[in-house]
Amino acid sequence: MLEHDVLIIGAGLAGMRAAIAAKANGANTAIISKVHPVRSHSNAAQGGINAALTDRGDNWEDHAYDTIKGSDFLGDQDAIEVMCRAAGRSLIDMEHMGVTFNRDEEGHLGTRAFGGQRRARTFFVGDFTGQALLHVMFEQLIKSGIQSYEEWFVTSLVQEEGRVCGVVALEIRTGQLHAIRAKTVIFCTGGLGRVFEPSTNALIVTGDGMALAYHAGARLMDMEMVQYHPTTLAGSGVLISEAARGEGAYLLDKNGERFMKKYAPNMMELASRDVVSRSEQTEINAGNGVNGCVYLDCRHLGEKLIKEKLSQIREIGIDLAGADMVKEPIPIRPGMHYMMGGIKTDVNGLTNLPGVYAAGECACVSVHGGNRLGANSLLDTIVFGERSGSHAAAAAGELKFVDFSAAAAVQREEQRIQAMLNRPQNGDRVASVRLGMGESMNRNLAVFRQKTGMEETVQELQELKARFAKVPVENKGKVFNTDLVFALELGFMLDCAETIAVSALERKDSRGAQFRTDYPKRDDENWLKHIAVTKGEVGPEISHLPVTITKWTPEERKY
Amino acid sequence: MDLTVRVKRFNPEAEPRQPYWQDFPISIDENATVLDTLIHIREMVDGTLSLRCSCRSAICGSCAMRINGHAGLACKTKASDAMDKDGMIKVEPAGNMPVVKDLVVNLDLFWRKIVQVEPFLKPQGPEPEAEYVVPNEAMMHLSGVTACIMCGACVSDCTVLEVDPNFLGPAALAKAYRFTADPRDGDGEGVSRERLRKLSDYGGMWDCTRCGECVQACPKGVAPMDRIMALREQAIKAGFDNNNGARHTEAFTESVGHSGSLNELQLPVKTVGITNIPALLGFLPVGLRALTHGKLPPLVHKNIANVEFVRKLHHKLEEHQPEK
Ligand SMILES: Cc1cc2nc3c(=O)[nH]c(=O)nc-3n(C[C@H](O)[C@H](O)[C@H](O)COP(=O)(O)OP(=O)(O)OC[C@H]3O[C@@H](n4cnc5c(N)ncnc54)[C@H](O)[C@@H]3O)c2cc1C
Ligand code: SF4
Ligand code: SF4
Ligand code: FES
Numbered sequence: 001m002l003e004h005d006v007l008i009i010g011a012g013l014a015g016m017r018a019a020i021a022a023k024a025n026g027a028n029t030a031i032i033s034k035v036h037p038v039r040s041h042s043n044a045a046q047g048g049i050n051a052a053l054t055d056r057g058d059n060w061e062d063h064a065y066d067t068i069k070g071s072d073f074l075g076d077q078d079a080i081e082v083m084c085r086a087a088g089r090s091l092i093d094m095e096h097m098g099v100t101f102n103r104d105e106e107g108h109l110g111t112r113a114f115g116g117q118r119r120a121r122t123f124f125v126g127d128f129t130g131q132a133l134l135h136v137m138f139e140q141l142i143k144s145g146i147q148s149y150e151e152w153f154v155t156s157l158v159q160e161e162g163r164v165c166g167v168v169a170l171e172i173r174t175g176q177l178h179a180i181r182a183k184t185v186i187f188c189t190g191g192l193g194r195v196f197e198p199s200t201n202a203l204i205v206t207g208d209g210m211a212l213a214y215h216a217g218a219r220l221m222d223m224e225m226v227q228y229h230p231t232t233l234a235g236s237g238v239l240i241s242e243a244a245r246g247e248g249a250y251l252l253d254k255n256g257e258r259f260m261k262k263y264a265p266n267m268m269e270l271a272s273r274d275v276v277s278r279s280e281q282t283e284i285n286a287g288n289g290v291n292g293c294v295y296l297d298c299r300h301l302g303e304k305l306i307k308e309k310l311s312q313i314r315e316i317g318i319d320l321a322g323a324d325m326v327k328e329p330i331p332i333r334p335g336m337h338y339m340m341g342g343i344k345t346d347v348n349g350l351t352n353l354p355g356v357y358a359a360g361e362c363a364c365v366s367v368h369g370g371n372r373l374g375a376n377s378l379l380d381t382i383v384f385g386e387r388s389g390s391h392a393a394a395a396a397g398e399l400k401f402v403d404f405s406a407a408a409a410v411q412r413e414e415q416r417i418q419a420m421l422n423r424p425q426n427g428d429r430v431a432s433v434r435l436g437m438g439e440s441m442n443r444n445l446a447v448f449r450q451k452t453g454m455e456e457t458v459q460e461l462q463e464l465k466a467r468f469a470k471v472p473v474e475n476k477g478k479v480f481n482t483d484l485v486f487a488l489e490l491g492f493m494l495d496c497a498e499t500i501a502v503s504a505l506e507r508k509d510s511r512g513a514q515f516r517t518d519y520p521k522r523d524d525e526n527w528l529k530h531i532a533v534t535k536g537e538v539g540p541e542i543s544h545l546p547v548t549i550t551k552w553t554p555e556e557r558k559y
Numbered sequence: 560m561d562l563t564v565r566v567k568r569f570n571p572e573a574e575p576r577q578p579y580w581q582d583f584p585i586s587i588d589e590n591a592t593v594l595d596t597l598i599h600i601r602e603m604v605d606g607t608l609s610l611r612c613s614c615r616s617a618i619c620g621s622c623a624m625r626i627n628g629h630a631g632l633a634c635k636t637k638a639s640d641a642m643d644k645d646g647m648i649k650v651e652p653a654g655n656m657p658v659v660k661d662l663v664v665n666l667d668l669f670w671r672k673i674v675q676v677e678p679f680l681k682p683q684g685p686e687p688e689a690e691y692v693v694p695n696e697a698m699m700h701l702s703g704v705t706a707c708i709m710c711g712a713c714v715s716d717c718t719v720l721e722v723d724p725n726f727l728g729p730a731a732l733a734k735a736y737r738f739t740a741d742p743r744d745g746d747g748e749g750v751s752r753e754r755l756r757k758l759s760d761y762g763g764m765w766d767c768t769r770c771g772e773c774v775q776a777c778p779k780g781v782a783p784m785d786r787i788m789a790l791r792e793q794a795i796k797a798g799f800d801n802n803n804g805a806r807h808t809e810a811f812t813e814s815v816g817h818s819g820s821l822n823e824l825q826l827p828v829k830t831v832g833i834t835n836i837p838a839l840l841g842f843l844p845v846g847l848r849a850l851t852h853g854k855l856p857p858l859v860h861k862n863i864a865n866v867e868f869v870r871k872l873h874h875k876l877e878e879h880q881p882e883k
Contacts, residue, residue, distance in 0.1 A: 035611075036666070038709050039619045055689060095690045098680035098741070100702050103695035110695065126702050131618055135705065139679040173659060202613040235590055238616045308699070316616055319635055322590065431602035474606030477572050480660040483606040 001406040004030040004147070005396035006389070007167065007182035009154050009209060011037035013130070014360025014381035014388075015188030016137040018349075019146050021389030022186075027396050029389075030147040032154060032169060032180070034204065034485070037138050041190050041202045042381065045130025046241035046313060048112060048122035049094075049378040051087035056111075058121055060084040065552060067376060070116040070272045071369025072512035073528065073554035074222070074547060079365040081550065082347045083376075086383045091123060094382065099136045100125055102309075112309075113246045114374045116272035116559070122375040127243050127312045130378060152178070153485055154208065155417070157185070157216050158409045164216055164356050165402035168413045172485065175478025177413050179406035183396040186388050187213055187343055187358040188381075192496045194489075196336035196445075197438025198237030200229055209362040211492035213343045214499065214535050218351045221364045221532045221545065222341035223496075224504035225513045227372055228447050230276040232335030234293045236320045240313050240332055242374040244298055244325075245269040247309060251280065252295040252329060253288040264559035271559035274371040274513045277334035281447045284333065295329035334447055338377065340368040340513065341503070344532060344545075349388025355399060359388040366530065369547075370512015420487060423472045430487050433467050436460065437490075437497055445504055450518045458501045465494050499533045502540045506531050524554055561586050562642050564596050566608065567651035569658050578658070593641055593648060594622055594633035597662070610662040617778055620708035623715060624662050625651045630715035630776040653715035655724075668724070669711050672731040676758070681751070682743050693742045704737040704786060706779045713773035713783050725762040729773035729783030732764055736786040739793055752797050755790070759799040764790045 006022040008015045011033035022029040033040065052058035064084040068075055095101055095109065101123055104110040114122040125132035141148065151172045158166040158179065166181040189209025193201020214220055230251070231240040245251075251269050253259045263279040264271035271279075280294050288294070298306060303326045306314055310325075317323050323330045342364035349357040360381040367380055440460045444453035468490060475483035509523035510516050530545040564585065569578040583600045591599075594612055601608045610633075611621040617635040624633055626641055627649050641648045656664040682691075713729035714720060720728050727735075735758055738744045738751060745751035758764050764787050773783040794800070 035613060035619075035621070036670075039611075039613055039621050041613070041619075043618045043708075044614055044616070092690055096680075096686050098738075098743070100698045100705050100741075101690075102702075103693065103698055105695070107692040107694050109690050125705070126699075128618065128702075128706060131708065132702070132705055135709075142674055143679040173665075202619060203615065204613045235588075236615065312618075319617070319637070320590065320592070429602065430606075475609075477570065477607065477660075479571055480609045480663045482601070482609050 001179060001181055002030075003181035003401055004028050005183045006030075006186065006392045007032065007180060007184070008186045008188055008389070009167065010040070010188035010190060010360070010362070011141075011148065011150075012040035012042040012188060012190050012360060012381065013134055013137055013378060014363075014385035015040075015186070016134075016141050017382050017385030018186050018188055018359055018389035018392070020137075020140055020144055021386045022393040023144050023146050025390050025393035027393035029393070030149065030180070031141070032149040032152045032167070034151065034153040034172070034208075036150050037141065037148065038135055039204075040134060041205050042134045042378070043131045044200070044202060044239065045133075045378055046127040046239065047114060047243040047246065048124030048129045048375045049091065049133070049382075050114065050117070050121050050373070050375040051091040051123060051379065052084060052121050053088050053091070053109070058119060060087065062118065063087065063121060066117045067367065067373055068369075068552050069557060070371050070373040070376075071367075072274075072371055072522065072557060073369065073524075073552075074225070074366070074512055074530070075369030076366050076548040077550040077552060078548045079347050079367050083365075083367050083379060083383050087379055090379070090382045090386070094133060094136065097136050097140055099132055102126065112243060113270060115242055115245065115270045115276070116267070116373045122246065124243070126308075127241055127310050133378060133382075153488070154212065155488055156413055157212055158404055159216055160404045161402050163354055163402060165404055166409070168409050170485070172480055172482075175481060177410045177417075179404075179409040181401050181404070181406070183399040183401060184355045184357060184392040186349065186392050187356070187362050188360045188385065189362045191339040191361040192493065193336060193339070194434070195437065195493045195497045195500070196226070196441045197435060198232070198442070199336040199438075200232050200237060200239035201337070206489040206493050207362075207496035208489060208492045209358070210342055210499075211495040213351065213353075213356065213358065214495060214533075216353060216356070217535065218353050218356065218358075219344040219532050219534050220341060220499050221344035221530050222366050222369070222503075223499045223533055224507050224531060225340035225368070225370050226336060226445065226500060227273060227338035227340060227513050228277040228334040229337035230273055230280055230334055231296050231332040232337070233316065233321050234291065234331040234333060237335045238316055238320055239335075239337065240296060240316065240330065241310075242273075244296060244310055244313060247298075247305060248301055249296055249298045250300075251276070252297050253283050254290045254294075255288070259283050259288065259294070267559035272371055272373065274515075275559055277447050278515055280334050289333075290331065293331035293333045296325070296332045297329040298325040299327065299329070336442065336446070338372055340364070340366070340370065340372050341500075345384075345388070347387065348391040349384055350391065355395060357388040357392045359384040370514065417484065420473050421476050421484070423470060425472050426470060428467055428471050430471055430473070430483070430490055433464055433471055434490050434493070437464050437494060440464075441497055441500070445500060447515065449504055449514060449516050451505065451516075454501055454505045458498070458505070461494060461498050461501060468494055499540055502542060503531045503533055506542050528554060560589055560639065562596070562638060562646040562648060564600060565647060565649045566597075566600070566661070568608070568661050569652075570607075570660060587638065589639060591638045592634050593626055593636045593638050593650065596638050596648070597633060597650065608662075609660045618708060620710035623653050623710040623712040625653060625715065630654065630712035632710060632712065632778045635778050653711055655715055655717060655720045656711065664711075666711060669714055669728075669730065672727050673709070673734055675727065676731050676735040676738075677754070678734050678738070680738065680741065680744055683746050691743045697742050701737060701741055704733055704740070704781055707733055707737075707781045708779055710778065712776040712778060713781075716772040716776040718770045718772055719766055719768055723762075723766065726766045727758075727762055729767075729787070732758070732767070732790060733781055733783040733786045736790050739790060750797060755794045755797045755799055758790060759794050764794065
């Protein structure tokens with residue numbers, strides 16, 4: 001049987017960083033991913049990665065304060081401190097590995113401004129920073145010779161002797177199921193964007209890890225905190241990076257007014273994302289938009305700057321909306337973008353389950369609290385990817401493999417999958433169930449929320465789950481059966497959706513990304529705390545966890 | 560708008576194990592990409608259709624395939640642009656790679672070649688405490704190459720790979736250039752001698768015929784051919800000009816003709832006549848290999864009865880070739 005000291009599920013930035021760290025700490029390490037590592041969604045990050053470099057006169061405390069304020073004081077300050085202190089070293093490490101960061105005139109690393117921060121501390125590679133980092137991390141993965149299972153889809157965890165002791169995975173190319181034994185497992189499975197429709201996220205971002213961990217007994221936290229990005233393209237919902245506003249682009253209503261002056265007179269377009277998205281939605285609802293959109297105007301930035309620093313998003317505008325931002329404003333609107341919540345971990349990536357770690361977007365440390373600052377997520381993946389890799393490797397040194405039967409584990413999973421394939425045709429489709437879920441979430445758990453809407457979604461999710469239990473899988477074959485993969489992913493998504501809706505209903509105040517029209521104020525007295533969900537006998541069980549506050553006392557947020 | 564997507568299907572689990580074309584008439588939004596049409600088919604019409612796709616925005620590199628005969632990204636190609644006057648779009652898997660199922664190809668060899676160029680920065684000397692101080696222009700120039708998303712579109716349409724699977728190919732060579740052109744890689748002057756030496760071997764930079772197909776196919780403007788030419792310049796500068804590789808290329812280019820265009824390739828064969836063995840012998844074995852590998856399908860498959868003879872001849876020639 002395949003066995004590894006440390007098994008990392010997910011080969012995005014967090015996963016590969018964790019793998020490299022685990023290997024460097026002497027563990028027999030392997031990484032498993034449902035797509036080839038360089039196809040992972042970390043690719044999509046356009047804007048950049050934050051770090052406060054001291055030789056630039058910046059300091060980690062300022063970065064931490066901006067992050068805490070951005071989080072609407074829900075972020076855990078000890079964790080934020082760890083991240084912001086480590087940022088500089090992590091950034092330089094990435095540069096040494098080969099990332100082609102843009103430079104300033106003197107040849108030092110160059111920066112750009114990003115939302116919610118008082119100084120420019122976002123380092124970048126054109127407007128494809130995520131891709132640049134991801135490919136370099138893959139180069140390092142090759143260099144380190146780590147075992148990599150590519151296009152292997154983890155369908156379930158194996159739990160015996162009170163521990164997660166392995167996984168079962170589907171080798172997509174052959175349709176074969178394999179059991180892999182592991183002393184420690186690190187979830188680096190990314191976000192859950194596709195739970196919403198539309199979303200800026202890639203089609204593979206389906207919350208698998210959060211759902212798998214949840215079923216194994218892990219605690220999910222801050223699940224109500226779903227970031228809507230202010231600039232997603234009309235139609236496809238593809239992202240137009242904050243880099244555009246960082247470089248100076250305007251947001252305009254249908255009359256060409258820069259409406260942000262009403263909402264954030266100081267920071268204007270660069271207020272934090274939750275604030276900008278709400279302002280846009282308010283304008284759109286008041287009839288000041290066009291076809292449910294407002295405009296992003298880059299024309300005054302000039303063709304040269306756009307081509308040099310925003311070429312990729314210009315291309316996206318041309319390809320997907322037929323609009324060239326050099327010549328015209330492009331129609332945009334708020335769209336689901338990022339999951340602040342996830343598998344609750346400590347600052348070393350450890351979850352409440354022994355031997356189980358998590359890092360990256362699927363985890364919740366919580367450094368983002370109620371709202372993530374742009375360019376803090378790549379940083380999160382690198383810093384906590386590395387920490388969880390090292391700690392999991394050290395922990396594995398103290399653990400023994402659990403001797404479970406691979407054949408039995410595989411057989412259980414085979415039977416479950418065969419049962420799905422055997423379902424009779426009933427006219428329903430996986431895609432219709434998914435769409436039903438996505439639209440319901442986007443209707444009731446978006447920028448503005450209220451009780452009855454959210455209850456409606458909880459109800460609809462029950463119906464969708466019932467449909468899912470009977471939905472047929474058309475492709476019965478073994479080789480590259482993407483139909484089956486989608487069906488399995490939908491199961492994960494429905495579980496994630498439910499935890500989001502119940503968490504949002506539980507929180508009875510407005511904070512960060514959650515704005516409740518029925519509780520429009522932030523209420524620190526009662527709700528300055530995390531909401532956590534675990535899987536109970538009949539459904540999700542809610543609990544409350546304290547927010548760690550070290551030296552920054554909560555205050556009102558103004559931009 | 561209404562259109563028909565003609566998809567080349569292949570299911571290795573079905574009998575007979577033959578690729579076949581299937582038409583899907585659909586109705587879709589004006590702004591739809593070719594990928595949107597395929598997703599629509601997979602979700603709403605036929606769930607057995609397999610393809611890779613993820614980002615929908617030309618960044619993950621999953622969805623390279625041949626659209627109307629040329630490689631490109633399905634998510635970067637507008638359906639309305641790809642449609643012919645009868646509203647038809649022809650979609651088939653990327654070329655030069657074995658098909659796994661439908662539009663999914665096996666990229667194992669593609670990745671092996673990437674690994675072969677040792678794709679990680681190898682600086683000599685101690686690392687600086689802070690970042691390497693290098694000119695922005697150098698980084699901007701490299702970013703033009705690191706923009707490569709490893710989609711394989713260039714490899715799909717490379718005319719040399721079609722006849723010589725040993726060739727590293729445009730993506731791996733562009734990747735190699737990303738390091739040889741990096742001021743941080745190699746010696747103190749930024750010269751990556753060891754890399755350039757290895758890349759000058761058989762199958763390396765000198766085997767490209769400069770047909771330009773990869774430049775056309777690349778959805779990210781990487782222009783692999785230009786990078787290969789830049790590699791050659793670097794190699795010559797570093798003293799690797801007179802080698803087998805260089806000579807091999809010259810011979811190949813001379814006999815097979817520039818640009819890899821299939822018609823040009825047919826010309827010499829047609830002119831001398833397929834039975835004129837002595838004249839054919841004048842052509843390089845590689846040219847003949849092209850023939851036997853079906854690079855000239857109309858000629859080989861339709862007109863020639865004695866293709867087996869040509870193949871045998873070709874094998875004989877291969878046996879008697881001097882060591883490469
Ligand atoms: C459009 C866009 C732009 C962004 N821009 C920025 C930015 O400018 N700055 C910033 O800081 N952040 C940005 N973000 C956020 C950031 O990119 C992500 O949060 C981050 O990259 C997530 O990395 P990750 O390693 O956690 O997960 P991912 O990169 O998503 O990787 C997840 C991995 O898990 C694997 N996986 C998942 N499920 C399974 C399974 N069941 N079995 C096996 N493998 C599995 C996948 O194959 C993949 O390898 C952006 C996000 C989007 C969507
Ligand atoms: S230019 Fe060279 S590398 Fe590019 S397709 Fe032609 S032969 Fe291949
Ligand atoms: S060079 Fe261009 S076509 Fe080739 S793999 Fe890279 S992005 Fe794709
Ligand atoms: S879907 Fe990612 S490149 Fe086309």
